[in-house]
Amino acid sequence: MDAAPRPPATGKRKQSSLLAFFPAASTAPSPSAAAPKKSKTTREPALRFVREHGWKKVKQETSSEVDGCVVYEDGEGGRLRYWPAFLPNDEATRLYDHLRTSTAWSQGHGRTATSSPTASATASPTTAESPGPSYVNAQGARVSTPRMQKHYGRGIAGGSKFRCGYREWPADVWALKARVETAADRSFNFVLLNFYRDQDDYMSPHTDAGQFLGSNPAIGSLSLGAARRFVLHYADRTAKPAVPRFELPLAHGSLLVMAGSTQHRWLHSVPKQRALAAGRINLTFRFVLDAFGDDDRGIASQ
Numbered sequence: 555m556d557a558a559p560r561p562p563a564t565g566k567r568k569q570s571s572l573l574a575f576f577p578a579a580s581t582a583p584s585p586s587a588a589a590p591k592k593s594k595t596t597r598e599p600a601l602r603f604v605r606e607h608g609w610k611k612v613k614q615e616t617s618s619e620v621d622g623c624v625v626y627e628d629g630e631g632g633r634l635r636y637w638p639a640f641l642p643n644d645e646a647t648r649l650y651d652h653l654r655t656s657t658a659w660s661q662g663h664g665r666t667a668t669s670s671p672t673a674s675a676t677a678s679p680t681t682a683e684s685p686g687p688s689y690v691n692a693q694g695a696r697v698s699t700p701r702m703q704k705h706y707g708r709g710i711a712g713g714s715k716f717r718c719g720y721r722e723w724p725a726d727v728w729a730l731k732a733r734v735e736t737a738a739d740r741s742f743n744f745v746l747l748n749f750y751r752d753q754d755d756y757m758s759p760h761t762d763a764g765q766f767l768g769s770n771p772a773i774g775s776l777s778l779g780a781a782r783r784f785v786l787h788y789a790d791r792t793a794k795p796a797v798p799r800f801e802l803p804l805a806h807g808s809l810l811v812m813a814g815s816t817q818h819r820w821l822h823s824v825p826k827q828r829a830l831a832a833g834r835i836n837l838t839f840r841f842v843l844d845a846f847g848d849d850d851r852g853i854a855s856q
């Protein structure tokens with residue numbers, strides 16, 4: 555029996571919370587949900603445009619620390635840096651297998667009603683996933699977050715409507731954080747792990763915004779396992795003639811850093827993807843601002 559049921563396939567879901575995470579109000583780890591499906595982790599060819607609107611490849615970056623970075627800018631202050639092979643293939647495979655089996659994954663519930671993407675991309679947060687009991691979709695059905703999650707690091711409290719307790723970093727994730735910080739040239743104090751068990755798990759269009767992340771947050775996003783489509787949608791859906799869209803397949807062992815004003819104008823998502831032979835784990839490293847952090851290790855540590 556699958557203890558982590560899928561949301562019902564009730565058609566197209568209206569989207570765009572300002573935060574795509576939130577630590578689950580739930581739940582015991584589910585052995586069946588976290589159980590390996592297959593662990594095929596082949597590296598995809600580097601980078602492919604489906605359509606290119608807005609984002610331009612500006613340069614191939616090399617540094618003494620981490621080579622092989624491709625930089626994209628949207629001309630409006632948004633900046634992506636992508637390392638297709640940030641981790642060696644073997645290491646990425648070991649890490650994927652280890653995190654998949656050793657993490658006490660839980661499945662979140664709860665996303666408040668959404669507002670229009672155009673408004674949400676620029677206004678203060680009015681919508682977000684929250685640790686409520688369930689998410690009521692456009693068809694009125696109650697569904698669970700369509701992936702498994704875990705967070706480590708800084709608690710979020712102190713006035714934010716998003717709350718979670720401090721959770722101790724496992725040594726391997728802490729070590730990874732240091733490497734991502736070196737590449738991104740930023741400090742991080744929080745990580746969210748998303749486990750997409752198979753082709754039916756996904757993440758809806760959203761921005762990684764919220765007062766507790768500051769106005770131009772840098773997000774370090776490390777991918778392990780099956781390459782999934784990472785789609786950026788221009789948040790202004792009234793834009794003519796077409797909604798600009800940019801797409802990267804995030805490769806096994808790759809690192810993507812979103813920075814500058816990216817979160818103001820672009821929604822991102824990981825859609826369902828047919829014919830996938832494996833799961834995927836993504837770690838998004840963030841920096842939670844002091845005013846919203848809560849280091850009281852007694853709070854909601856799980």
Ligand SMILES: O=C(O)CCC(=O)C(=O)O
Binds near residue numbers: 575746804823824838
């Ligand atoms: O899985 C991914 O690549 C995206 C994760 C993400 O957008 C998030 O955690 O906010």
Ligand SMILES: [Fe+2]
Binds near residue numbers: 574760761762822
């Ligand atoms: Fe996100």
